[in-house]
Amino acid sequence: MLVTINNKRVEIKAPSSISDILVHQNYQQLQGIAVAINDMVIPKSQWDDTQIQEEDHILIITATAGG
Numbered sequence: 001m002l003v004t005i006n007n008k009r010v011e012i013k014a015p016s017s018i019s020d021i022l023v024h025q026n027y028q029q030l031q032g033i034a035v036a037i038n039d040m041v042i043p044k045s046q047w048d049d050t051q052i053q054e055e056d057h058i059l060i061i062t063a064t065a066g067g
């Protein structure tokens with residue numbers, strides 16, 4: 001199934017949860033990450049249960065330290 005992750009078209013297997021996507025995209029450290037699907041922020045507590053749908057737009061944001 002095709003989705004957009006951070007403005008890049010990606011083919012992923014169905015079914016996939018947000019947690020599956022993060023593993024597939026090699027996000028090892030899950031602290032400091034926010035995920036939105038179709039402009040809706042998904043709480044971390046729902047990442048395992050939220051299923052990705054065909055043509056979803058996924059935004060993964062990582063916090064960085066510094067100033």
